[in-house]
Each structure stands twice: as C-alpha cells, then as structure tokens.
Amino acid sequence: MSRLNIDLPGLKLKNPIMPASGCFGFGREYSQFYDLSTLGAIMIKATTTEPRFGNPTPRVAETRAGMLNAIGLQNPGLKKVMSEELSWLSQYDVPIIANVAGSLEEDYVEVAKEISKASNVHALELNISCPNVKTGGIAFGTIPEVARDLTRKVKEVSEVPVYVKLSPNVTNIVEMAKAVEAGGADGLTMINTLVGMRLDLKTGKPILANRTGGLSGPAVKPVAIRMIYEVSQAVELPIIGMGGVQSAEDVIEFFYAGASAVAVGTANFVDPFVCPTIIEELPLLLEKLGFEHISECTGRSWK
C-alpha cells in the first residue's frame, strides 16, 4: 500500500514530488541520473509560442541560502517542445505539467491550446509570475482581474486542467488566488520567485545582466509556507507547493501548510538525486510521524 499516491485534477500521481519548472529543463539531463518514471510528475520549462534566447549572462547570482536567476524564459518554442521534448518524454511513465508563458494573452492561449493536446501533458501550469521578462509574466500575476480573465481564456481552450502559478510579489496573495479561482482554475502552484537583486562590490553594478532576478531556494521557504497557509484556507483549489524544498521534512511542512503536492526547484542543482531521495525517504518519515498516508498532512497547521 502506497502512502504517497495523490489524485489531483488531471493528475494521478504515484507520489506528490515533482521537479519545478525551469529547474529540470525537459528532463533529459536528469535522465542520466535516474529513471524519470520515479517522479510523481514533471513540470517542464516554460514554453512560449516562438523560440526565445532569454536574457544575456550572467543569469544567476548567489545569495545567502538562496540564488537569483534571470534566465528570461529561454526555450525552443512551442513546435519544438511538442515535437522533440514532449515526444522524447513520452517514453517515461510520468505525467507532464506544461508551464505556459507569453507576452500577450493570445500567446498564452495559443500555447495552451496546442500543448494541452500532447498525450503526456496532463495539466497546464499558467506562468503569470515570471519576474524576468519585460512584458507578460509577472504583469499578469499582480492584477487580480487580469489574472482571472487570462485564466478564463486559457480554460476555454485547454484540453487538460489548468493550474495557475502565483507570484509572491503581491500585497495580497489571497486576493490573487480567489481571482484565478473565479476564472476557473483547477489548481494553484505557488510560489514563483521573489524579485531580488545583488550588486557587485567592485563595480557597484548588478551581477545579473538583467539587473533583477528571481530569488529561490531555502531563503524563501518561510514566505512560501505563509502564503500557502493563507491561500489554502481561502480557496477550494488544490495547491502544488514550492519554494526552498530540500528534504522530506520540508515536504511535510508544505503539506501541513496546505499543499497537496510539492515541487522541488533549486535543490536539483545542489543534488541531482534530490527528488528520488525525497520520494524514498517520505514513507519512513510518515511512519515516524504516525501518518498512514501523506494526504493526512494537508492543511494540518490550520485544520
């Protein structure tokens, strides 16, 4: 009997652990380390209608217990993602969550419509929270009405459930969550990165070519936990939590806060085996804590 299987809209997960979008490419690199079918799901890199090169380098900088990135949604474009990446991934028994990005509403709609047809894409993750692009991204993620309308339009065309990825860079995260719920979202993923910056001591200039970047890693975990705690009490949608997860203990903390599954981002860079290691350790930890099934942990902090 598994302690880890979780059913979410569109997703029958054998376990609730998945790599976060942008931190795992399209899976090829990590397939060198382990069988990708071990994973609960894979959130692939953001896909846009056309290929994007992204931002100039340096694209990463380190901060205390965290890192900044400003990749700028580099990706090979919708067509190639479908023909090369998704078809390659179909050899694995793992549901794909496709991260959808764009500059205009039409871009999101186009990508969502097409990519949701891929047989292994079981859900979309609407990226309205990327802090590293000039237009689109976070612009959609900070105004409730805009987020709601975009969600609605994407829902109209998507053949699979739609999860919306929330930005933590807002005054009122609950309001954003309610707006996308009203727009018909099937679930939420949160949090994307916090906007941050680091300056070079010698030059005085930003280390990142893009100047600002998205802060991720253990440093942001308390903010992620707080936001999931607030949002999970205010909406009916399931939440895939993320932000600084490094260990099985962290996963449980996200569940306690209100998450029903968890994504791991930055930690993959530190330990390429982090996802399978967590998957292996979770049942033992649940046993130790006295839970029959991980779903018992969801929302325990406020239930």
Add this chain to the structure above:
Amino acid sequence: MSRLNIDLPGLKLKNPIMPASGCFGFGREYSQFYDLSTLGAIMIKATTTEPRFGNPTPRVAETRAGMLNAIGLQNPGLKKVMSEELSWLSQYDVPIIANVAGSLEEDYVEVAKEISKASNVHALELNISCPNVKTGGIAFGTIPEVARDLTRKVKEVSEVPVYVKLSPNVTNIVEMAKAVEAGGADGLTMINTLVGMRLDLKTGKPILANRTGGLSGPAVKPVAIRMIYEVSQAVELPIIGMGGVQSAEDVIEFFYAGASAVAVGTANFVDPFVCPTIIEELPLLLEKLGFEHISECTGRSWK
C-alpha cells in the same frame, strides 16, 4: 578627515551605521558592550501610546539564513519611554530616531507629537509596516493613500523630520514610496520584515504563537537591495537601508543600491559588536575600493 559622516534631514551622523528598531531595545543592553556614542544613530524600539505586552511566546523561530519574529510591539508606552529610556540615552552623544507605532491614526499622531519633543530625538521613523500586530502596523503600509494621509498628519505635529518605514510585503514598493513622499515624508527607511511562517514537524502547528512572523536576516537582503534600487531612482528622499546587513561589504552594497545610511538588525543578536566593528572596517574598505567618502557610493548601481 572622516570618510563616514553623513547629513540627512534632522540627522548629522558621524557615521551612517545604526542599530535597527526592535533589535537594540533602548540601548541599555548593548551599552554593556561598547560606548553607544560610537554609533551614527540609534533607532529605538517601537513606541505606542500605552504600554504593550506584545504577543505570547514563542516569539522567534529560525529559518535558513534568517529568523522570524513576532514580538508584537512590546514596549513600556510613551510616558515611560520618554521619562526613563530617552532620558537615560541622553548621556550619550548620539541622535535617536524614535520608531512610532499605533493601531489608529490618533495613536501615531499622539506619540509623534510628544516623542518628537525629546531633546535627543532628532527624527521619527513611522512604523507603518509591522507585520505582527492585528490592527495598525502593516495595514497602514500597504495602501498608498492611507500611508500618505498618515504621513501628512504626523508631519503636522512632529517637531523633527519624519522618515517612513516601508513594508516589503507589497506589489509596488515605488508607489508606496511616492505616496509617502507626497505626504511630506523627509526620508524613507526600508525594508521592514517579510511576512513568513514556520511549522513544527511534530505538531504540524506554527512555531510562533502569533502563527506568522516577520522574516529578517541575510535571507531577505536581495529583496531589500532590489527595493532600494527601485525606490531610490523614483523619489527624491534619502533612504536608510536595512535587511540582512552583517558586514561592511553589505553596507556598501546598500549604498550602491541607493541608501544614504544603513541600519543593522538581526546581526546584533549574532554579534553584539557588529555595529562598532562595521564602523571600524568601513574606512579601510572604502580605501580599498577607491572611495574618498562613503557618500560617493550612494546609487552607484544606477547612476
């Protein structure tokens, strides 16, 4: 010739280093370690009209490269702060910045009016960003018009310049800064803490009795730097920067971002000598970096 003296509204600082509000009490404890006259200024603990006990304990929890606090503005109240603390502090040759808090507009106005009369209070710091109290605090710090109006009312009664302490828990920090500038603020201090949370693995419940707390320490530095970078370009007001400062190098980074002085909070708990140590190290670091005076560093990241 000093490389460190800085003049700001109301404040002739011999150096731009001061302990941050709430992290230094009213100075008594740290006066065991060194002569408080060494400091550029002291930001004393938040003062309210009446004595406050604050929140139940636990009031602190640790996070990666950071800590959460939910003290809840404990303080002995305006009268005692004036009669016991400020008068005790007057033995030192150091300007005091009085942190003013409250639940209602009237509270702020009353505290500001009285405390600004103390001879060693050279400026006020309007705390519209405390995340740890039910009413007041952050509620004033997230709505631009409310912050502007409060600033205006406080300015009307204050006998010394008024700095407004901004909350980082907002979608648009520039908008908040412009609002308080419009309200007549003489300067800004930023950032206060990010709202965060930590859950106990065994109980599933929040570690802090107040549930959520304010995240401070090195973890938040990239957010502070980014916000100061943005705000310093958008308003004319001088900024006292804070958030994760631990070293002379950090101070320079805050200046590069756009600060004209820097406050040190959490680091005092780790090293009670951190402020005098930074003050001692700064001239050498400036020398090494080729600056005649620290004021040359302000805003270098965007100038």
Add this chain to the structure above:
Amino acid sequence: MIKKELCKILQHKEIAKDIYELTVAGELVDEINEPGQFVHIRVTDSWDPVLRRPISISSYDKKRKQLTMIYRKDGQGTSLLSQMAPGMELDILGPLGNGFPVSEVSIAETALLVGGGIGVPPLYELSNQLTAKGVKVIHVLGFQTESAVFYENEFSKNGETFVATVDGSYGAKGFVTDIMKDLSFDCIYTCGPTPMLKAIEQGYSNKRLFLSLEERMGCGVGACFACVCKSGEDPNGTSYKKVCSDGPVFRAGEVML
C-alpha cells in the same frame, strides 16, 4: 560583565546517547558568578543557522578558566556543534543571566535538586557549590530512557541521587514528581521541561522554590524581547520578565509558567 570570546575547545565527548560534554577555556569564566547561568554559542561561521544557541554552564573552574557544558544533539545547531573537535575555537557570548541563589539555603538545611533531561546539567555546579558550603543535597534526575542517563555518578558523590526514567528502563519508572513525594527537604532548585516545572510549582507552593526556565531566544542579552514571560503578580497586565537577562532562574511565583 558579558564577554564575547573565541574559546578553545579542550574536551568534547559523547557521554550518553546524543548527550555531549564540552569543556572550553576562556577569560569569560572569570565573569561567572552563580551556578545556572548560561552561554550563547555561535555554532557556525556561515549564516545557516543564523542564531546562537543557549546552553547552560554545567560546571566551571575559575582557577583554570574552564567551563563545561552538557547538551543534547538535537536539531541543526547542536548537530553542527557536536562536530567540533578539541583545539578548535568556539565563539561564545557569556556568561548570561542570573543563576540559582546558593545563599538561599543555609548549612543546617536540605536542598532538593530536581532535573529533567537536558535540565540536569546546570544543577551539577549548584550541587557542588551547595555541598562545598555544607548544605545537604538530594538529587532527583528524570530522563526519557536508560540510554539518555548521564552524570548519575557525579551527582552521587555529593549526595543521595534518585533516577527516574519515563519508560522504566532505568531507576524508578515515572516522573521526578513521583519520587519527590517521599522526600523531605527545605528548598527546591529545579530545571527541566515546562510541564515538569509546572507540576512542581503546583505541588510545592509551600517550599522555597527556584525554577530555571527555557524559552526560544534571539539576542540572549535582553534586547529583543523574544524570551519574555508575564510577571507572576500581574498575569493580565503588561509587566514582564526576560528569561535571558532576568532569569533563566526565577523564584516560584515570580513569573507565569
């Protein structure tokens, strides 16, 4: 005066399961004035974790300028601490707080020292000082289980020593309060988990009683207001005591447990 000093580690060993005894040398030993004071230790040079860890002084030797601590390896901080080897330097802030008043009990009297788990260590120096003064001491030490028991021999040298374990794997089965019932004494000094302190405070309101408290700390010196308790006389008001600088040892009733 409180000092911040890099103290050299002289000895460091595991004396029971996950229980470490750590001896360091430092000038700050000069400043210790009572058993039951504590130090605040920085366990890493990096910023993960950020805060210091409060650990009681379990014994000290002014002549040699040495102090010994006993701690349980538990979370991240104490795990890092447990990896430090003799010869290395440890960043210690201390001595902090106010300890057990040795003068509160006189030569003809009997003092009962009651420790629970990791609350046992600060009682050791107290036991030594009371014994040296000529006070009769009785010790009641509670632990979870056999493997967690430590310092029984050390305490026995000073006076009668009863050990209880929660699971009964060693000594009497049960809590320290079960043992206390049958003893007679004039004054109690105790340190341990809050439920234990509460039970003792309720059961022995007629005795002179001194309790050492634990609270999560920030600064450790009285500046951050993290470790505040309500005053005993004013449970609904705003008056308070700080565990770090007014305590950690309080007279029964002085603070609300």
Add this chain to the structure above:
Amino acid sequence: MIKKELCKILQHKEIAKDIYELTVAGELVDEINEPGQFVHIRVTDSWDPVLRRPISISSYDKKRKQLTMIYRKDGQGTSLLSQMAPGMELDILGPLGNGFPVSEVSIAETALLVGGGIGVPPLYELSNQLTAKGVKVIHVLGFQTESAVFYENEFSKNGETFVATVDGSYGAKGFVTDIMKDLSFDCIYTCGPTPMLKAIEQGYSNKRLFLSLEERMGCGVGACFACVCKSGEDPNGTSYKKVCSDGPVFRAGEVML
C-alpha cells in the same frame, strides 16, 4: 556518466599565494575522458552558500582513481573549501562537460597552450597527454604577479614554458599575447579570462584554436540554462550552447565570446 560521489581528500596544500592544490580519490575518475573537463563541488553541508562550485580537473590518474584540482581561494565558497583537511569527504559531481580534443593535433605538430591565472590548471593534464602522444608543446602562462605563479616547473618538464606577469614581477612583463607573437605553432588550446580569450580569438583566426570558457553556473549539467552562450553562426538568433554541457571547451567561432 556523471557521478555524484563523496570523494576522500588525499592531499590539500597552498602552492602559491591563495592558490590551492587539492587531490581526491573517487570512482568518478573512471568516467573522465578528456583533459579540460570539470567537477562541481559542494563546499558545505549547510545552505550558505547554496550552489556548487565549478573547478577544472587539472590532472588525473585512472589507475589510482585520483584527480587533482587547483583553485584560487577567492570568495565564500573557495574559502570554505580551503579549510577542508585530508581525510575529510568532499561531495563532488562530475566529470562534467567536454574538454580539449587531444586528437586535433598530430605527432609532427606543435601545440601552444595558453593559460591565464586560474585558467592554467586544466592545461596541465592536456600538456601531459599531448606530450605522451609525442606532440611538441609550448606553454605560455600569464599571472597577475610573482606570488600567484604556480606549476612553472611542472609545465617545463613537458616543453618550453614562458611566464608573463602583468606587473612584471616575474618572467616577462605584460600579457600572454605579447609572448605569443614570437612563437610558431599549429594549434592553440587556451583557458583564462574572457578578455584574454577574445584577444587570442581575434589575433589567431587562422589557427586551429580551442577555448575553454567560464560562466556562472547553476546546475552544471545543462538543465537550468544559466550558462548559455549565443552560437557563433547565429549571433542574433536563438540558437545557443551551454558552457557546462556543450563546453566548457569550444572550437573558435563556435560560440560568441
């Protein structure tokens, strides 16, 4: 295949000012296939700093399963690394990337190896392998100043070795390009700061030229797109190469410097 392994530190010493030579043992040495590959090192168990540090393999011994690295103690990560003692274990991910193609130069030819500062180390294994193959090697090594010079003797054993220092305190005063002007050779392999690589690419477009690049990295394995360069053929388009997995060594023109 890339491995993640706890490798035992065999030797660790400072060989010039702030320059450390570090030898470890590990199974992953089996997987190295070219000089110029690198490893990604976790310098702490805590999360400050978070990321691994990329360091080139300067030499390796397949039989003994040993590899040596040379690095400059610079920021937080390399400072932590420099504190690790022989006997301790180091978390290493590697070997990573593609190195210098030894096969590109044949026995009768002369290879010029040009290293700048901390770009010198990966050239050492290359020099050894070219020499073993019977290729004539000439080395030009540039450093900031005398105290930073290392491995001159080691390189000299394989072939003529010129050293330049920027301040002239040792060898010729000036840049490696000043020395290169007077040498004749068939093929260049180089590693060093980007301005140096650019100068060489511009000056020697007529030669076979291989450059090893540095870029700030996240994953080190090709997944995060932190270390991307524009392709040489498509400078305004979206095609790219990753330094970590397509490089760090590229043929001249393959990527935009």
